[in-house]
Amino acid sequence: MGREIAHVMGPAGATWLERPEREAEERPQLVIDALEIKAGQTIADLGAGSGYYSFRIAPLVGQKGRVLAIDVEPRMLRIISERARRGGVDNVTTVLGTPSDPNLEPNSVDLLFMVDVYHELEFPLETMTKVRAALKPGGRVALIEYRAEDPKVMIKPVHKMTERQIIRELTAAGFRHQKTVRSLPLQHLVIFGK
Template identity: 50%
Template sequence: MRTASKNFLSVNRFLSPLSFSLAVLLVFASLQADEPTLEKSNDEKARYSYSLRDHDPNGIGKFYLGREIARVMGYQGAPWLERKTREQEERLSLLPKALKLKPGMAVADIGAGSGVISVILAEHVSPDGKVYAVDVQQEMLDLLDKKMKKQGVDNIVPVLGTQKSPGLKPESIDLAIMVDVYHEFEFPYEMMQEISKALKPQGRVVLVEYRKEDPAVPIKLVHKMSEAQAKKEVARPELNLKWKETIGILPRQHILVFEKTAEK
């Protein structure tokens, strides 16, 4: 899939200074075409623009509401997701209890990767519940499929999403969780629009993000998010989402919980 940010990175390697400047203008123009347009109640249009500027080498150079979007971890990084020390470092096994998961719930693990979190969640919504493991990389879903077969898990449904949509049915999900994922969305506004639509009434959105407020968390800065920034981006009336609570039981991450409100 072509994106403005990828084009920006590639032209930098090959063009002369003058040609590069012209190319940057063209890329910026194409990026503006992808800006989300919001309809306000008084029929005026408000624009929350994405922008390009000098950036962290671990980001893509695209900014949303003052935050740089981080590079996506490719499927080659799956061994890091599967590392043996992860539970000791992050205690993600505490998530099901903290989020009060119950048998029969429909949960979407957005950005599921190789399925580490999906497997944890699946156990707590069985026997009748399902986990929809969404990822934009088929290679990740292939790794997840192997994990499911090896562990005998049968209530995870792999879903190939896109950069702008998780590909879930409207009002089909009780809870959508993103573990160290939201900050990598290339189109965060559009994705949250679609995730909100997929939630049942009073369904929840959960962001698990490394705490930017804590310099002791050993993660690159662009892969962290502050609580204030998460609220700024997600708790938006036009997305029909409001902040509900922040759960502080993990050693490195926030658990930020948002709830779907009645549509206006």
């Protein structure tokens, strides 16, 4: 749909994902607040990487909720599993996805979000078709992507997306744009309904 697909970040990128300055640069709590997560929900973190967001969300869903940390890279999932074991976190479950399927049960997820991941999906339409099937009625998808419209966002162009492109691609995959949250310093947060 008129853009280059970026390469997937491998396990070597785990240290970059967990860098201390990420808190000040990206303000992840603003993302989490905007997602409006409730206790008992099932939240899918697609492209979970090292679990940076998964472990921040786990306390919000509580013991009756679940966080599904999905990645195509088994070594990233091992990092998450080990971290959960060490921290006694039992509501984060790892899921090995494929380039075209996140491997989720139909009608099982309240919210699926991707932080700087969608632009790396090798098969975005196929993946998002599976995501749509996995959402419960009323389920939502949130894409967080670096703003391509903003020249001050110092990220390689292939790793950024415009809001227009995000909406164009997800609309084509059968989603309905609900809102765009504009409070993040570097990224778009675009929310869609099933």
